[in-house]
């Protein structure tokens with residue numbers, strides 16, 4: 107499935123060789139970890155499936171914006187093992203979504219996610235199994251971040267531990283009033299392991315990341331905006347006619363970046379992604395390759411024909 111998505115992305119990029127191809131080849135090995143790292147996908151998948159509960163639900167919409175819901179309300183949307191497997195499958199579906207442009211990641215029942223299911227954590231508390239679970243989640247969250255979709259985490263209620271890490275695997279974060287993002291790992295005698303520390307440094311810088319992890323700081327919407335962890339604050343509206351739900355507000359916020367043809371929006375994400383991940387000379391080559399996929403394309407020709415004035 108992953109290889110299939112990669113082939114599709116390659117075709118969309120005109121089948122051109124170069125750095126984008128190399129980036130995709132790296133992704134084809136499971137993004138970060140593969141067999142050469144001692145990562146046995148099937149083995150860890152089966153271990154995770156022994157801890158069932160909850161689900162990860164995906165709704166792809168005609169607008170080109172999909173909604174991914176972390177759904178395990180009786181445990182504050184904690185990630186069971188089967189939900190980790192579910193998430194990987196949903197990411198594969200999103201990799202194959204040709205018409206996709208944007209993604210909102212939310213939690214069910216007015217809270218985001220309370221991290222790993224502590225019942226599963228207790229049952230696999232030896233370092234070897236812990237690291238296998240980390241590798242699985244790092245692969246999935248890296249693929250989530252690398253989707254050719256512009257993604258936003260809609261944080262309502264609490265995003266704790268692994269839930270806080272999940273928010274960093276999105277391009278943007280919107281915090282509802284009263285919500286909290288907290289890397290509680292230190293209180294659990296841990297550090298982030300799903301890639302959340304590395305991504306947090308990229309988002310807020312190493313000084314802020316050290317403060318947030320070292321102090322297990324509760325980040326409210328105001329602090330989130332101040333340090334750049336949050337990209338906007340949403341106010342819940344009283345249920346009444348004309349009231350706009352938080353999800354609708356998040357979709358409206360995102361739509362300003364997803365307006366336009368899917369290949370163009372996907373190209374935008376690809377050039378930013380390569381700029382974020384690759385050394386400059388490789389990023390420049392990738393940018394040229396991606397440029398070639400939209401130059402002379404339908405959206406470009408239509409824009410040229412309309413004699414635009416960018417006033």
Ligand SMILES: CC[C@@H](C(=O)O)C(=O)SCCNC(=O)CCNC(=O)[C@H](O)C(C)(C)COP(=O)(O)OP(=O)(O)OC[C@H]1O[C@@H](n2cnc3c(N)ncnc32)[C@H](O)[C@@H]1OP(=O)(O)O
Pocket residue numbers: 180181182184185220221222223224225227264266267268269271290291294296297298299300
């Ligand atoms: C690798 C580990 C690391 C990672 O993956 O990076 C982690 O994520 S470790 C997990 C970190 N998260 C936590 O430690 C959360 C612990 N829970 C809480 O702090 C509180 O439950 C809460 C989330 C702040 C909510 O508090 P409150 O509103 O008072 O509700 P309850 O406490 O009654 O919770 C309702 C219900 O949900 C269960 N719950 C909550 N979080 C988890 C969880 N992570 N795993 C399993 N179950 C969880 C909680 O136990 C309650 O269930 P019942 O006791 O059966 O009612």
